Amino acid sequence: MTSERKLMHLEICRDMDVGSRWKTTHLEDVELVHLATPELDLTEVDLSTAFLGKKLSAPLIISAMTGGHPSTRKINESLAKAAAGLGLGICVGSQRAALEDPSQEETFRVVRDASEEMPVIANIGAAQLLSPDRLSLASRAVSMLKADAIAVHLNPLQEIVQPMGDTKYRGVLSAIRDLSRDLGVPLVAKETGCGISREVARSLVDSGVSAIEVAGAGGTSWAAVEYYNALKQGERSNAEVAETFWDWGIPTAMSICEVRPLKPAITLIASGGIKNGLDIAKSIALGADLAGVARELLIPAFKGYWEVSARLERMVHELKAATLLSGARDISSLRSAPVVLSGGLLNWIRQRGLDGDNDD
Numbered sequence: 001m002t003s004e005r006k007l008m009h010l011e012i013c014r015d016m017d018v019g020s021r022w023k024t025t026h027l028e029d030v031e032l033v034h035l036a037t038p039e040l041d042l043t044e045v046d047l048s049t050a051f052l053g054k055k056l057s058a059p060l061i062i063s064a065m066t067g068g069h070p071s072t073r074k075i076n077e078s079l080a081k082a083a084a085g086l087g088l089g090i091c092v093g094s095q096r097a098a099l100e101d102p103s104q105e106e107t108f109r110v111v112r113d114a115s116e117e118m119p120v121i122a123n124i125g126a127a128q129l130l131s132p133d134r135l136s137l138a139s140r141a142v143s144m145l146k147a148d149a150i151a152v153h154l155n156p157l158q159e160i161v162q163p164m165g166d167t168k169y170r171g172v173l174s175a176i177r178d179l180s181r182d183l184g185v186p187l188v189a190k191e192t193g194c195g196i197s198r199e200v201a202r203s204l205v206d207s208g209v210s211a212i213e214v215a216g217a218g219g220t221s222w223a224a225v226e227y228y229n230a231l232k233q234g235e236r237s238n239a240e241v242a243e244t245f246w247d248w249g250i251p252t253a254m255s256i257c258e259v260r261p262l263k264p265a266i267t268l269i270a271s272g273g274i275k276n277g278l279d280i281a282k283s284i285a286l287g288a289d290l291a292g293v294a295r296e297l298l299i300p301a302f303k304g305y306w307e308v309s310a311r312l313e314r315m316v317h318e319l320k321a322a323t324l325l326s327g328a329r330d331i332s333s334l335r336s337a338p339v340v341l342s343g344g345l346l347n348w349i350r351q352r353g354l355d356g357d358n359d360d
C-alpha cells in the first residue's frame with residue numbers, strides 16, 4: 001500500500017505539472033550586486049563547505065524523493081552515484097515502505113552503496129514519530145543506510161488533502177525531542193513545500209534539531225500532487241480541497257529569512273523550487289548554509305546517472321559564476337555578499353519584523 005503510493009507520487013511528479021500555479025519562491029526579489037572587477041580567477045573560487053562532519057565540494061544536496069518500490073531502486077542509484085561523483089550529499093525519500101516491508105530496504109541501501117564518504121540523510125515522517133516504537137523505527141532507518149543524520153518530514157497539508165491521510169499531529173514536537181535525545185545522530189527537520197516559519201523553527205531548535213530544511217513554497221506543490229492522486233482515485237471532494245490549497249505555504253525566500261535568526265544553532269538548508277546555481281547563490285546570500293534540490297532532478301533521474309550528473313554540474317558551475325560575479329571567493333564570503341531586496345520579500349520582512357538578525 002505505502003509502496004504503491006510512493007510509485008504513484010513519483011509518476012505524478014514526473015508526468016503532471018505539479019509546480020506552484022501563481023506563487024513563486026520570491027528569490028526573484030533578491031539581487032546580488034554585480035562586481036565588474038572581481039580580481040579573482042574563476043578557478044580560484046572555492047565552493048567547499050562542511051556538512052554533518054563531512055566535506056561537500058559545493059553547498060548542495062539532493063533533497064528527499066524516493067525509495068520503497070522496486071522501480072525506485074534505479075532512480076536512487078542514479079541520484080546517489082551523481083551526488084557521490086560530484087562530492088555532494090543526498091537525503092532519501094521516506095523509508096516507511098521499507099520499515100513496513102524489509103524487502104524494500106535494497107531500494108534505499110543502493111544510496112549508501114554509491115559512497116561511504118558521502119553525507120547521507122535517512123528519512124521518516126512526523127506521523128510515524130507518534131508510534132510508541134519511534135526510537136526503534138528511526139534507528140532502523142538510520143542503520144539501513146549507515147546514515148549521517150535523519151530527516152523528519154513535516155507534511156501536514158499533504159496529509160490533510162490526501163485521501164485517507166494521517167491527520168494526527170499532536171505530540172510531534174515532543175517526539176522529536178525524544179529522538180534528538182536518544183537516537184545518537186543529528187536530526188534534520190524538513191517541510192515538503194510549504195516552508196517553515198520563525199516560530200516553528202524556534203520550537204524545532206528547542207526540541208533539539210540540528211538542521212532545518214525549509215522546503216518553501218514556489219516549487220513542487222504536494223497539494224497539487226494529491227489533487228491528481230485524488231482524481232485518479234475518483235475522490236472528487238478531496239481533489240477540490242487539494243486544489244484550493246495548491247499554492248499554500250511560505251515562499252522559499254521568505255522562509256530562509258524566517259529561519260536565519262536561529263543560526264548558528266542550526267544548519268539552514270534552502271529548498272523548494274531551487275532550479276539553478278543562481279537560486280543557490282541567492283539563498284546563501286540570504287542566510288542559508290546550503291541548498292537542496294528535488295523535482296528538478298527527477299526527469300534526469302529517470303533517464304540515468306549521466307543526466308543527473310550533468311544537471312548538477314551545471315548548477316555548481318552557475319553557483320561558482322554567481323559567487324565570483326558577486327565579489328566572493330568562497331561560500332563564507334558569499335554569505336556576507338551585499339544583496340538588494342524588493343517586492344513581496346521586502347514587504348514580508350518588514351511586516352514580520354525580520355529586519356534585524358535577532359531571534360526575538
Ligand SMILES: Cc1cc2nc3c(=O)[nH]c(=O)nc-3n(C[C@H](O)[C@H](O)[C@H](O)COP(=O)(O)O)c2cc1C
Nearest residue numbers: 013064065093094153192215219220272273294295
Ligand atoms: C517525487 C518526489 C517525492 C518526494 N518524496 C518525499 C519523501 O518521501 N519525503 C520527504 O521528506 N520529501 C519528499 N519530497 C519533497 C522534497 O524533498 C522537497 O521538499 C519538495 O519537493 C520541494 O522541493 P522541490 O521544489 O525542489 O521539488 C518529494 C518530492 C518529490 C518531487
